[in-house]
Amino acid sequence: MNSWIQQLRKGLAEFFVLSVLEKEDLHGYAVLQVLSKLETMALTESAVYPLLARLRNGGYIACRSEKSASGPPRRIYTLTIEGKLRLRQMREYWAELGLDLKRIQGKQREKDGN
Amino acid sequence: MNSWIQQLRKGLAEFFVLSVLEKEDLHGYAVLQVLSKLETMALTESAVYPLLARLRNGGYIACRSEKSASGPPRRIYTLTIEGKLRLRQMREYWAELGLDLKRIQGKQREKDGN
DNA sequence: ATGTAGTATATCGCTATGTGTAGTACCAGT
DNA sequence: ACTGGTACTACACATAGCGATATACTACAT
Numbered sequence: 001m002n003s004w005i006q007q008l009r010k011g012l013a014e015f016f017v018l019s020v021l022e023k024e025d026l027h028g029y030a031v032l033q034v035l036s037k038l039e040t041m042a043l044t045e046s047a048v049y050p051l052l053a054r055l056r057n058g059g060y061i062a063c064r065s066e067k068s069a070s071g072p073p074r075r076i077y078t079l080t081i082e083g084k085l086r087l088r089q090m091r092e093y094w095a096e097l098g099l100d101l102k103r104i105q106g107k108q109r110e111k112d113g114n
Numbered sequence: 115m116n117s118w119i120q121q122l123r124k125g126l127a128e129f130f131v132l133s134v135l136e137k138e139d140l141h142g143y144a145v146l147q148v149l150s151k152l153e154t155m156a157l158t159e160s161a162v163y164p165l166l167a168r169l170r171n172g173g174y175i176a177c178r179s180e181k182s183a184s185g186p187p188r189r190i191y192t193l194t195i196e197g198k199l200r201l202r203q204m205r206e207y208w209a210e211l212g213l214d215l216k217r218i219q220g221k222q223r224e225k226d227g228n
Numbered sequence: 229a230t231g232t233a234g235t236a237t238a239t240c241g242c243t244a245t246g247t248g249t250a251g252t253a254c255c256a257g258t
Numbered sequence: 259a260c261t262g263g264t265a266c267t268a269c270a271c272a273t274a275g276c277g278a279t280a281t282a283c284t285a286c287a288t
Contacts, residue, residue, distance in 0.1 A: 001203055007244065008125030010274050011118050012211070019218050029236050038214040040207060047275045049237060054274090071235035072283040089115055093154060097126070100152040105133050121273065124245050143265050161246050163266060168245090185264030186254040 018087045027074035132201045141188035
Protein backbone atom coordinates (compact mmCIF):
# COMPACT_ATOMS: atom_id res chain seq x y z
CA MET A 1 0.00 0.00 0.00
CA ASN A 2 2.76 2.43 0.95
CA SER A 3 4.59 1.76 -2.27
CA TRP A 4 1.40 2.36 -4.21
CA ILE A 5 0.93 5.74 -2.57
CA GLN A 6 4.50 6.64 -3.35
CA GLN A 7 3.96 5.83 -7.01
CA LEU A 8 0.66 7.67 -7.05
CA ARG A 9 2.37 10.78 -5.81
CA LYS A 10 4.44 10.88 -8.96
CA GLY A 11 2.51 13.35 -10.99
CA LEU A 12 -0.03 14.06 -8.31
CA ALA A 13 2.61 16.04 -6.43
CA GLU A 14 2.83 18.47 -9.32
CA PHE A 15 -0.93 18.89 -9.34
CA PHE A 16 -1.01 19.62 -5.64
CA VAL A 17 1.89 22.05 -5.67
CA LEU A 18 0.42 24.05 -8.54
CA SER A 19 -2.92 24.09 -6.74
CA VAL A 20 -1.32 25.41 -3.58
CA LEU A 21 0.54 28.10 -5.49
CA GLU A 22 -2.61 29.16 -7.28
CA LYS A 23 -4.14 30.03 -3.96
CA GLU A 24 -1.15 31.92 -2.66
CA ASP A 25 2.45 32.77 -3.52
CA LEU A 26 4.70 30.72 -1.29
CA HIS A 27 8.29 29.63 -0.83
CA GLY A 28 9.31 26.00 -0.92
CA TYR A 29 9.44 25.48 2.79
CA ALA A 30 5.94 26.90 3.18
CA VAL A 31 4.61 24.66 0.40
CA LEU A 32 6.17 21.78 2.26
CA GLN A 33 4.37 22.74 5.44
CA VAL A 34 1.01 23.16 3.73
CA LEU A 35 1.30 19.73 2.14
CA SER A 36 2.57 18.08 5.31
CA LYS A 37 -0.73 18.94 6.95
CA LEU A 38 -2.58 16.83 4.41
CA GLU A 39 -3.13 13.16 5.18
CA THR A 40 -2.66 12.07 1.62
CA MET A 41 0.10 14.22 0.19
CA ALA A 42 2.76 14.72 2.85
CA LEU A 43 5.73 15.22 0.56
CA THR A 44 9.31 15.52 1.73
CA GLU A 45 11.89 18.17 0.95
CA SER A 46 13.61 15.92 -1.54
CA ALA A 47 10.41 15.83 -3.56
CA VAL A 48 9.26 19.42 -3.26
CA TYR A 49 12.45 21.32 -4.02
CA PRO A 50 13.35 19.44 -7.19
CA LEU A 51 9.71 19.64 -8.24
CA LEU A 52 9.70 23.41 -7.84
CA ALA A 53 12.92 23.58 -9.85
CA ARG A 54 11.35 21.52 -12.63
CA LEU A 55 8.22 23.63 -12.69
CA ARG A 56 10.35 26.72 -12.87
CA ASN A 57 12.45 25.33 -15.70
CA GLY A 58 9.26 24.47 -17.50
CA GLY A 59 8.06 28.04 -17.13
CA TYR A 60 5.02 27.13 -15.06
CA ILE A 61 6.10 29.12 -12.04
CA ALA A 62 8.35 32.14 -11.54
CA CYS A 63 10.32 32.98 -8.45
CA ARG A 64 11.67 35.99 -6.65
CA SER A 65 14.08 36.08 -3.76
CA GLU A 66 13.06 37.56 -0.45
CA LYS A 67 14.99 38.04 2.75
CA SER A 68 13.73 36.21 5.78
CA ALA A 69 13.97 37.30 9.38
CA SER A 70 13.97 33.71 10.57
CA GLY A 71 16.61 32.13 8.34
CA PRO A 72 18.23 32.19 4.92
CA PRO A 73 16.58 34.03 2.00
CA ARG A 74 13.41 32.49 0.58
CA ARG A 75 12.40 31.85 -2.97
CA ILE A 76 8.80 32.90 -3.40
CA TYR A 77 7.06 31.16 -6.29
CA THR A 78 4.15 32.43 -8.35
CA LEU A 79 2.09 30.72 -11.03
CA THR A 80 2.74 32.04 -14.53
CA ILE A 81 0.10 32.19 -17.26
CA GLU A 82 1.42 28.88 -18.53
CA GLY A 83 1.20 27.43 -15.06
CA LYS A 84 -2.44 28.44 -14.79
CA LEU A 85 -3.15 26.90 -18.16
CA ARG A 86 -1.43 23.71 -17.14
CA LEU A 87 -3.36 23.59 -13.92
CA ARG A 88 -6.59 23.96 -15.86
CA GLN A 89 -5.58 21.10 -18.14
CA MET A 90 -4.74 18.99 -15.11
CA ARG A 91 -8.16 19.64 -13.62
CA GLU A 92 -9.81 18.61 -16.85
CA TYR A 93 -7.76 15.43 -16.96
CA TRP A 94 -8.53 14.80 -13.31
CA ALA A 95 -12.25 15.14 -13.98
CA GLU A 96 -12.02 12.80 -16.98
CA LEU A 97 -10.13 10.35 -14.82
CA GLY A 98 -12.94 10.32 -12.30
CA LEU A 99 -15.46 9.69 -15.06
CA ASP A 100 -13.42 6.86 -16.55
CA LEU A 101 -13.04 5.31 -13.13
CA LYS A 102 -16.78 5.39 -12.59
CA ARG A 103 -17.24 4.04 -16.09
CA ILE A 104 -15.30 0.87 -15.37
CA GLN A 105 -16.65 0.54 -11.86
CA GLY A 106 -20.17 1.38 -12.91
CA LYS A 107 -21.20 -1.85 -14.51
CA GLN A 108 -20.50 -3.81 -11.38
CA ARG A 109 -20.82 -7.58 -11.42
CA GLU A 110 -24.58 -7.80 -11.86
CA LYS A 111 -26.65 -10.91 -11.69
CA ASP A 112 -26.92 -11.06 -15.49
CA GLY A 113 -24.66 -13.04 -17.75
CA ASN A 114 -22.76 -10.17 -19.30
CA MET B 115 1.54 17.47 -20.08
CA ASN B 116 2.13 14.06 -21.62
CA SER B 117 5.00 13.41 -19.25
CA TRP B 118 2.75 14.38 -16.36
CA ILE B 119 0.13 11.88 -17.44
CA GLN B 120 2.78 9.21 -17.71
CA GLN B 121 3.88 9.86 -14.15
CA LEU B 122 0.32 9.99 -12.95
CA ARG B 123 -0.30 6.56 -14.35
CA LYS B 124 2.30 5.15 -12.01
CA GLY B 125 0.09 3.86 -9.27
CA LEU B 126 -3.12 4.82 -10.95
CA ALA B 127 -2.66 1.91 -13.34
CA GLU B 128 -2.87 -0.51 -10.46
CA PHE B 129 -6.05 1.12 -9.23
CA PHE B 130 -7.67 0.88 -12.64
CA VAL B 131 -6.64 -2.72 -13.28
CA LEU B 132 -7.97 -3.89 -9.92
CA SER B 133 -11.18 -1.99 -10.58
CA VAL B 134 -11.61 -3.66 -13.96
CA LEU B 135 -10.96 -7.07 -12.47
CA GLU B 136 -13.46 -6.46 -9.71
CA LYS B 137 -16.15 -6.07 -12.29
CA GLU B 138 -15.22 -9.14 -14.26
CA ASP B 139 -12.56 -11.84 -14.48
CA LEU B 140 -10.40 -11.11 -17.49
CA HIS B 141 -7.13 -12.07 -19.13
CA GLY B 142 -4.36 -9.56 -19.72
CA TYR B 143 -5.14 -8.84 -23.30
CA ALA B 144 -8.76 -8.15 -22.46
CA VAL B 145 -7.77 -5.81 -19.62
CA LEU B 146 -5.60 -4.04 -22.14
CA GLN B 147 -8.55 -3.60 -24.50
CA VAL B 148 -10.87 -2.33 -21.79
CA LEU B 149 -8.32 0.27 -20.70
CA SER B 150 -7.43 1.27 -24.24
CA LYS B 151 -11.01 2.42 -24.72
CA LEU B 152 -10.59 4.96 -21.93
CA GLU B 153 -9.36 8.43 -22.83
CA THR B 154 -7.33 8.80 -19.70
CA MET B 155 -5.80 5.41 -19.01
CA ALA B 156 -4.79 3.82 -22.30
CA LEU B 157 -1.98 1.63 -21.02
CA THR B 158 0.31 -0.42 -23.22
CA GLU B 159 1.16 -4.11 -23.01
CA SER B 160 4.50 -3.34 -21.42
CA ALA B 161 2.68 -1.76 -18.51
CA VAL B 162 -0.25 -4.13 -18.11
CA TYR B 163 1.49 -7.51 -18.20
CA PRO B 164 4.21 -6.72 -15.66
CA LEU B 165 1.60 -5.05 -13.51
CA LEU B 166 -0.54 -8.19 -13.53
CA ALA B 167 2.52 -10.24 -12.63
CA ARG B 168 3.27 -7.92 -9.72
CA LEU B 169 -0.29 -8.04 -8.46
CA ARG B 170 -0.20 -11.79 -8.66
CA ASN B 171 3.09 -12.01 -6.77
CA GLY B 172 1.59 -9.76 -4.16
CA GLY B 173 -1.37 -12.10 -3.80
CA TYR B 174 -3.92 -9.52 -4.89
CA ILE B 175 -5.08 -11.48 -7.89
CA ALA B 176 -5.08 -15.19 -8.78
CA CYS B 177 -4.95 -16.66 -12.23
CA ARG B 178 -6.06 -19.76 -14.08
CA SER B 179 -5.13 -20.86 -17.57
CA GLU B 180 -7.78 -21.25 -20.22
CA LYS B 181 -7.51 -22.37 -23.81
CA SER B 182 -8.48 -19.83 -26.42
CA ALA B 183 -10.07 -20.51 -29.82
CA SER B 184 -8.49 -17.38 -31.24
CA GLY B 185 -4.86 -17.67 -30.12
CA PRO B 186 -2.54 -18.94 -27.42
CA PRO B 187 -3.91 -19.93 -24.00
CA ARG B 188 -5.10 -17.10 -21.77
CA ARG B 189 -4.43 -16.32 -18.17
CA ILE B 190 -7.68 -15.33 -16.53
CA TYR B 191 -7.21 -13.18 -13.45
CA THR B 192 -9.52 -12.90 -10.45
CA LEU B 193 -9.41 -10.62 -7.44
CA THR B 194 -8.48 -12.39 -4.22
CA ILE B 195 -9.78 -11.38 -0.81
CA GLU B 196 -6.60 -9.42 -0.33
CA GLY B 197 -7.11 -7.76 -3.68
CA LYS B 198 -10.59 -6.66 -2.72
CA LEU B 199 -9.28 -5.29 0.55
CA ARG B 200 -6.56 -3.41 -1.26
CA LEU B 201 -9.04 -2.00 -3.71
CA ARG B 202 -11.18 -0.81 -0.83
CA GLN B 203 -8.17 0.87 0.73
CA MET B 204 -7.35 2.48 -2.57
CA ARG B 205 -10.85 3.87 -2.87
CA GLU B 206 -10.62 5.32 0.60
CA TYR B 207 -7.31 6.91 -0.22
CA TRP B 208 -8.73 8.19 -3.50
CA ALA B 209 -11.66 9.79 -1.68
CA GLU B 210 -9.33 11.37 0.88
CA LEU B 211 -7.22 12.67 -1.96
CA GLY B 212 -10.22 14.40 -3.48
CA LEU B 213 -11.05 16.00 -0.15
CA ASP B 214 -7.49 17.19 0.38
CA LEU B 215 -7.44 18.62 -3.11
CA LYS B 216 -10.61 20.56 -2.44
CA ARG B 217 -9.18 21.62 0.88
CA ILE B 218 -6.20 23.38 -0.69
CA GLN B 219 -8.20 24.71 -3.61
CA GLY B 220 -11.05 25.77 -1.39
CA LYS B 221 -9.69 28.99 0.00
CA GLN B 222 -9.13 30.44 -3.42
CA ARG B 223 -7.48 33.79 -3.95
CA GLU B 224 -10.36 36.16 -3.19
CA LYS B 225 -11.27 39.06 -5.44
CA ASP B 226 -8.56 41.22 -3.91
CA GLY B 227 -5.15 41.59 -5.49
CA ASN B 228 -6.02 39.27 -8.30
C1' DA C 229 32.69 30.94 21.56
C1' DT C 230 30.14 26.87 21.35
C1' DG C 231 25.95 24.19 20.89
C1' DT C 232 21.22 23.36 19.72
C1' DA C 233 17.11 24.15 17.19
C1' DG C 234 14.21 25.92 13.60
C1' DT C 235 14.24 27.82 9.01
C1' DA C 236 15.41 27.32 4.00
C1' DT C 237 17.40 25.15 0.00
C1' DA C 238 20.06 21.64 -2.72
C1' DT C 239 22.03 17.12 -4.10
C1' DC C 240 23.10 12.01 -4.32
C1' DG C 241 21.85 7.21 -4.70
C1' DC C 242 18.06 4.09 -4.59
C1' DT C 243 13.91 2.24 -6.26
C1' DA C 244 9.49 1.57 -8.68
C1' DT C 245 7.06 1.80 -12.82
C1' DG C 246 5.18 3.35 -17.53
C1' DT C 247 6.92 3.42 -22.44
C1' DG C 248 9.06 1.92 -26.78
C1' DT C 249 10.75 -1.79 -29.09
C1' DA C 250 11.29 -6.34 -30.21
C1' DG C 251 10.52 -11.19 -29.85
C1' DT C 252 7.82 -15.67 -29.27
C1' DA C 253 3.81 -18.46 -30.04
C1' DC C 254 -0.91 -19.84 -31.25
C1' DC C 255 -4.84 -19.64 -34.54
C1' DA C 256 -7.62 -18.54 -38.88
C1' DG C 257 -8.23 -17.09 -43.61
C1' DT C 258 -6.15 -16.46 -48.11
C1' DA D 259 3.57 -20.14 -47.02
C1' DC D 260 1.93 -15.46 -45.84
C1' DT D 261 -0.67 -12.12 -43.31
C1' DG D 262 -3.07 -10.47 -39.40
C1' DG D 263 -5.14 -10.76 -34.94
C1' DT D 264 -4.55 -12.79 -30.41
C1' DA D 265 -1.74 -13.44 -26.10
C1' DC D 266 2.26 -13.00 -23.48
C1' DT D 267 7.33 -11.84 -22.31
C1' DA D 268 11.77 -9.27 -21.93
C1' DC D 269 14.96 -5.42 -22.02
C1' DA D 270 16.90 -0.63 -22.04
C1' DC D 271 15.39 3.95 -20.91
C1' DA D 272 13.52 8.07 -18.51
C1' DT D 273 10.95 9.99 -14.76
C1' DA D 274 10.30 11.25 -10.12
C1' DG D 275 9.41 10.39 -4.99
C1' DC D 276 12.20 9.18 -0.90
C1' DG D 277 15.93 8.76 2.72
C1' DA D 278 20.08 10.65 3.91
C1' DT D 279 23.19 14.21 3.88
C1' DA D 280 25.16 18.86 3.26
C1' DT D 281 25.02 23.88 3.49
C1' DA D 282 23.77 28.23 5.50
C1' DC D 283 21.21 31.77 7.98
C1' DT D 284 18.94 33.27 12.47
C1' DA D 285 18.01 33.19 17.42
C1' DC D 286 18.72 31.70 21.94
C1' DA D 287 20.88 29.29 25.65
C1' DT D 288 25.18 27.63 27.95
